[in-house]
Structure formats: structure tokens, C-alpha cells
Amino acid sequence: MNHATTPEHLQLDLTWQEPIPQPGVAAAMALMESGKLHRYGETGAKPGEAASLEADFAAEMGMPYCIAMNSCGSAMFAALRCSGVRPGDMVLSNCFTLAPVPGAIAHAGAVPVLVDVTEDLLIDLDDLRAKAQASGAKTLLLSHMRGHICNMDALSAVCAEFGIRLIEDCAHTMGAGWNGKASGTWGIAGCFSLQSYKHANSGEGGLLVTHDADLAAQAVLLSGSYMLYASHVARPGPEVFERWKYHTPNFSLRMSNLPAALARAQLGAVLKDRCARWNQRYAWLHDALMDAPHIRLPLRPPQEQFVGSSLQFSLVGMDRAQMQAAIAACARSGVHIKWFGADEPVGFTSVWQHWRYFGQAQSLPRAEAVLGGLCDLRLPLSLTQTDCETIGQIIRRAVHAAQTSG
Template sequence: MASELALPPRLTRDLTEPEPIPEAGIARAIELMRSGRLFRYGEMGADQNDVALLEQEFATFVGRRYCVAVNSGGAALCLALKVLDVRPGDPVLVNGFTLAPVPGAIVHAGAKPVLVEIGADYVIDCDDLRAKVEASGARVLLLSHMRGHIADMDAVSAACDELGLILIEDCAHALCATWDGRAIGTFGAAAAFSAQTYKHLNAGEGGFLVLDDPDRAARAILYSGSYMLHGQHLNRPSPVEMARWEEQTPNFSMRMTALAAALLRPQLSDLPRRARRWNAIHDRIAAGIARSQHLRLPQRPDKARYSATSVQFSLFGFDEPEIRAFLESCAGRGLPVKWFGAGRQHGFTSAPRHWRYAGPQGAMDQTHAVLAGLCDIRTPLSLTDQDCDLVAAIVREAIETVVSARAETGETGRAATG
């Protein structure tokens, strides 16, 4: 009995648990399902305009002129590449710390990913960016604000100006984030956001392309699959702009459904509250795990205001068996920790060496050295302060267990990162 009482506490929260859909969204979804009208367009007229209203509201929220709602964040990235005239075989630059749908969107558009190294703080290395531009001749940078880590946007913008690069922002993890007071998603010629369940907005799946240029917006609407019913878009380019592209632009059938929009619209007004709570959860866990001398938290620039839905840290001085022992120790107490340095991609984690479809990229030694110790914890809004403290304690104690075992055997970790 005494040994049972001495067992360390377990985390009993499901870290994949999303917030419930607001009642207004549920009510509208039920209304739509009863009508059967789940398609965003009405052939006999605008039977419902949930998607059109959401596009208008999302564009205003982000601070862009146009928004086209689609079926995923990856689809939004693909459309961004198409409206920026990326052609089959064109090289497109992308930072090496991102998720597979980002290089996947480049391949979807028929282009070739060119991976750029990251630094110790998980964001793009502008020196390697310059080198990759010179080597590849790329004219487009798809910058992924992966896990809400914001690069020095002054430096990125300056590099794009210097190198003649067109910038696309992947903002799947950066809704509500800013750089020096300016919203992330407004720096590039286009930006893409996601409404997949684990993002700031949750429709199960969905995405948004935002941009300011009317010519590109017209093509995005047509690419998304408007069936010439683009008059039902509330924030759209002029009829002249639409007509210019009608017979030249294929239909890719990437539309968002009315049902998804109905679920999303009530969530927009709650985003500031969600972002504040997510950051409070992030900061409490980060402060707790920072008490360990065996991990490193990324340094965020003073100008960056992040919007975190997860926590990342780097273990250093740990070799692969030790990292696996750490992960197993955390899992044994109910805390799943993702690891971007694993030899095989798993779940939502992967690394450049796993993206063979992207073609040869060189060793990417710097990026893989950073990813070798990079760990990731989801932070649902349901976490209490006590949960956050327990998460941090589990991380610290798992690390100490590994370090103590190392000391007993007289061995030292061999794979340093960060």
C-alpha cells in the first residue's frame, strides 16, 4: 500500500481535447443540416451565405482586403502558389522546420521545394536563405510560422526585398500573432490560415487564403471552384476582373462548405480570449520547465507577440536512447510528448529527411541538429493552472530520471542540440 501511495501523480487530461463549438454555431449547423443545403453556393440564388459572410469577417479580422475560404490550410497554400504564377518545376523556398502539408502544398502546385536551414530558435536562417536563392534561382519564399514561432520579420522582409523574393506566409499556427504591432499574415503577397481542429479555429478541417491584389483574388475564387457563381462572394473583385479570368482558370474544387463556415463564424469573436488563455498556459508551462538546466526554450524576439497553442523546447546533451527514455517516462505519467528528431515520421511530426518526395536537399545538418532534441507538447485550453504545473513537473522529473541513470552508468549524452 505504501508503494501505491508513493506513485507520482499522472496527468489525466486529453491533450487533443478541443473547446466545444459555440452554441450559435451548433444551432446554425443543425439548421443547415435540416435544410440539406451544405454547399456554399445556391444555383437558384444565394440560399445561404455563411461562407461569404465568414470570408468578409475573416478578412477584416486579419486586416486583408480579400479572403477565399477553402477546404484546408494546405489547399490555401497551393492556391497562393498558383495565383502567384508558380509554374511546374519552379523552385519554392521553405524553412526546414514545418509540417509535411507545407512542402506538400508546393508539390501539389507542381513546384519543387527548396528547404532553408533554421537556427537554434526554430526560425529561418536568413544567411542560408540568401545562399539557397543564389543556388536555386527561386523567386518565391513560403515562410512557415511553424508552431507560432515568428522569425525576425524585419530581416525577412529586407532579405525578400534584396533578393527579389515574393513572400507567402503559412500562418496555420500564427493567428492573432503580431510583429512590431503588425498582424502576422499581412507581410506577404498572400497568407494561408488553417481551421483544422488543433488550430486556433476549429471546423475539423478548413482554410483561408488572404491577399490584397484583386487580380490574384479573382483567380483564387475561380481556382477554388465557384462555378461562375462568384457573384455570391461578398468581398470579391469587380466583375471586370472576374471576367478576365473566367475561361482561363481551372476549377480545383477546394471550396469550404457552408457547414464548416457555420461552425467557424461564432468562434471569430472569441479568438482574442482564446489567444490570451493559450499564451497564459504556454507561459506557465514554459516557466516551469525552464527550471531544468538540461533543456533550452527558444528565445523569442522582443517585437514578436506570439499566439501559442503548444510548447516547444530542446533537450541538449541527450543521445537518442536517452530521449526515448525521456519520452517513455513522460508517457508513463500520461503526458504525450512529440519529438521532431525521430528517425521515422510519426503522427504530426516529421523532418526534412522524411520528405523524399521533395527531392535531394543536401544534408540539412544545421536543421537536423536543432530538430534532434526538439520536443513538442499540445496545450488544450482545458488545462488548468494545476495541470500546467503538473506538465512541467513531469517534464523536469523525466529529465532528472534520465540524467540520474546516466550518472549511475558513468555515461554522457552524445547528441547536443540548440
């Protein structure tokens, strides 16, 4: 490691990324030399990198269909639209998520019905039931925010009870699952991100998986396949496209071959290895914070096969000024923590009160309390055990100092 790990000041980059594996670099170089970056050619039958990525990911997920897009936000929009959501429809979604999720709902012209969050950062199933009943909404865009996966058996039962179609936002759960079933395979569609800070990194990109042939054909057309959809591999048969080709607009949200070449080299064994290393780092930092006063770590049941690429903890028994002081002290020591309690949206982090394009923010008293104290740290794979212990010490010291001085 090229950074010091003293308790006083940690010099490391929490935005550090793993390099692209060599086969991905080689495939990208070959593509650039060929100039064939656009995924569609009018002639030539050999599947390109984008079609091959779709086939590889579909096989990995055990799903028949996969559509590559330019982002997970686009994939979520496509899943909403192609499952029948139309402007003015209501869509249930977690209040604890990031801006691309409400953004996808806005893109579809739909109206969000936000569901409260538990102190373990999961969608509140009692609130989901109450809001499904009150709103009559028939779609749930479930965000496994920061990789926290609720009891999917219980959630599926609520969806079945109210006839709700489930779309999963798996931006933080590639490689994860609940009770042995992969995240992204529970509903009618699963949407994954390939943005740099996700589990496979192509800079930008999204993957939609589904077992619904009509949804898949519409998503292929909508992503911008012109009438070249036959060059997709993980797609339904031509008769399904016949049903949709005159009725689906082209939104030009497709992926090009270059990010696909980078992403393909990060699936399979590479992804598995990364997930295991993230979980090791999560365990190290979790242990370093476990018994710290004023810090609460979310409880995670054994059925939740999460990928610990980030860690969240709540500051408890502290007022806002003390929280701010603790976070500022951590930053001075080189540990930059994201805080969901900030008044203003900062960096990647915003909360539901900031999404004012929907009008008046919905009242979510529990979310206000839970997110008010919620802290968030990315766990780059470059962290060593000593780094994690040092980060733990820095946070504990900063919280103690803020708490006793306040």
C-alpha cells in the first residue's frame, strides 16, 4: 500500500478503483483498433461485445433475457415503461435510495409513493402494505439501497397480496441474494449498474434482466436497437418483437461495445472474488465499530447474502451539531463520511426532501429520524485490515470527542 495508516491521519483514497482486468483491457484495445464501437452493424452475424455481455450476464443470473443500457437509471426507466407504467401512474418505492431511482420514476412520468425505512435500513413492510392499500399502486420499484436486502419472502407475499409488479434496483446488489436466490431475480425485472463505484465497473452502464418476453422485447426496442434486434442473443423470439415493433418508441439508451467489453471481464470468478474481498473488509470495519458507544450498526440476518462494498452506521444519542462535529473530525483525519442528515444534497447523496420536482415532500417521520443520523462509507478493495482498524479508531475517537464536548 502506498498510504500511511496512523490513527492520527489516514492517507487513502476512499474512491480507489480496481483496475480493469487485463482481458477487458485487451478486448477494449482490439475494439478501438477495429473502430466497431457501436453495437449494431447492418450485416455480419457474429455477436459483438454488447450482445455477448447480455448473454454472459443472463447466463450468470439464470435468466433468459438481458438488455444492456447506458445506465441503471435507464434500465429502471425501461423496466417501468415496458411493464406498463404510464404517465400519471403511481409507483411505490423506498424513500431510502439515491436520486436515479426517483429520477427513473420521473422519467416514466409516474408519481412516487414513498415507503418508510426501518432502523436496519430496509423498506418497512408494514408501511408498504398500508401504502399499497391506500394508493392502489400496482408497481414497486424496490431499491436495495447500499446493498441492504429486506426479507424477500415477506416482501414477495405483500406483492402477491396486492397484485404488485416488483422491479428491483440492484445497483448495489450485483453478486448478492436473499436465502440463496439472486438479487434481481425476484420480480419481473432486475436492474444493475456498471457505474464506476459499483461491483463491475465500465464507467457507465446498466443491465436489465427479466424472464418476461414482452418486457424484454420492448426494452430491446426502447433501448434503441432500430430494427436490428435480431443481433441480440439473450432475447425473445422474433414473434414477440412483431407484437411490439410498431408500438415502442426508440429512446436511444443502448450500451456501446466499449463499456460492454470492460464489463464482461468483470463477471464470473472476478465478481465472486471481489464480493468475498468486500465482505472481508466489511467484517473488519464492522468489528472495529461493533461495541462503540453512540454508534449503531444495522442488523443483518444470515439469509441476507449481501456484498459489503460500503458500510453504514447510525449516530445515536447525539444532536445534529455533535454529529456534524464528529463527521468533520473524521474528515480532518482523512476519513470522508457521507451523511444522510445533511440539510443540502452533497456529492452523490440526497434524500427524499430534496427531490422537489415531485412537489411537496411526503411526510416520513421514521425516515427523518433514521436518515438524520445515518453515515455511509465506501469500502475500496485496497483497504487492508490495518486500514479498517484505523478507520474504526478514527471514527470512535471523533464520535467520543463530539459527544463529550457537546
